[in-house]
Amino acid sequence: MAARSSALGDTWSALVDLVLPADCAGCAGAAGHRRGLCDACAAAIAAAKPQRVRPQPEPPGLPRCVALAAYAGSLREAILAYKERGRHPLAGPLGDRLADVVAAALGAVPGPVLLVPVPATAAAARDRYGDHMLRLARRAARELSRRGWPAGVACPLRARPRPDSVELSSADRLRAAESAFVLLPGRLPAVRAAVRRGVRLVVVDDVVTTGATLAAAAARLREAELDAQVAAVLAATQRRVSAR
Numbered sequence: 068m069a070a071r072s073s074a075l076g077d078t079w080s081a082l083v084d085l086v087l088p089a090d091c092a093g094c095a096g097a098a099g100h101r102r103g104l105c106d107a108c109a110a111a112i113a114a115a116k117p118q119r120v121r122p123q124p125e126p127p128g129l130p131r132c133v134a135l136a137a138y139a140g141s142l143r144e145a146i147l148a149y150k151e152r153g154r155h156p157l158a159g160p161l162g163d164r165l166a167d168v169v170a171a172a173l174g175a176v177p178g179p180v181l182l183v184p185v186p187a188t189a190a191a192a193r194d195r196y197g198d199h200m201l202r203l204a205r206r207a208a209r210e211l212s213r214r215g216w217p218a219g220v221a222c223p224l225r226a227r228p229r230p231d232s233v234e235l236s237s238a239d240r241l242r243a244a245e246s247a248f249v250l251l252p253g254r255l256p257a258v259r260a261a262v263r264r265g266v267r268l269v270v271v272d273d274v275v276t277t278g279a280t281l282a283a284a285a286a287r288l289r290e291a292e293l294d295a296q297v298a299a300v301l302a303a304t305q306r307r308v309s310a311r
């Protein structure tokens with residue numbers, strides 16, 4: 068009976084965590100507000116200014132890449148909590164900031180845009196209760212539309228199952244990144260029709276490190292004659308944030 072009530076207690080506290088996360092996802096500090104961030108972390112994430120990033124070396128075919136901020140501090144913690152610990156309400160504040168990055172990357176003039184999220188592998192989507200970038204992209208598209216940038220989400224790519232990267236040399240890892248995605252032919256006509264109408268394509272992802280993943284996604288799109296002019300990401304690993 069004791070074991071049973073403790074199991075019930077665990078279930079209850081898990082439910083309470085889902086509804087009212089106890090800790091701020093950004094700093095693990097005092098009670099987060101409704102979306103899981105304390106005021107200080109929400110303010111830090113809101114204050115970040117999108118900036119151009121250039122991984123060194125820059126992989127061939129990488130679209131012009133803009134990130135909200137360095138992958139550090141409360142932004143890093145919030146991304147990890149959203150992605151790895153199932154804190155889905157963080158799609159709100161993070162998706163809204165991704166919309167800022169897309170707008171900054173495309174320049175001041177609003178215009179129609181299609182976001183192409185870097186797809187999760189089937190295994191990752193299972194582990195994370197859904198495709199976390201698809202959810203973020205949808206939120207960002209809603210926010211862009213609200214601001215007068217007609218925006219949608221297109222998913223013309225599928226992720227291949229990923230080899231276990233622990234076993235791979237860096238050359239193998241690069242080759243694996245290059246072949247990480249395949250085109251979904253059935254999705255292409257609608258995307259092509261949008262592009263012919265002047266809709267701009269933006270590849271979106273959470274974190275850029277070497278840029279190999281974004282370059283591979285853009286390369287597959289280019290094979291389908293779809294040109295993603297820019298990539299928008301939430302965070303860039305710190306030493307690769309360019310001052311210019």
Ligand SMILES: [Zn+2]
Nearest residue numbers: 091094105108
């Ligand atoms: Zn905090």
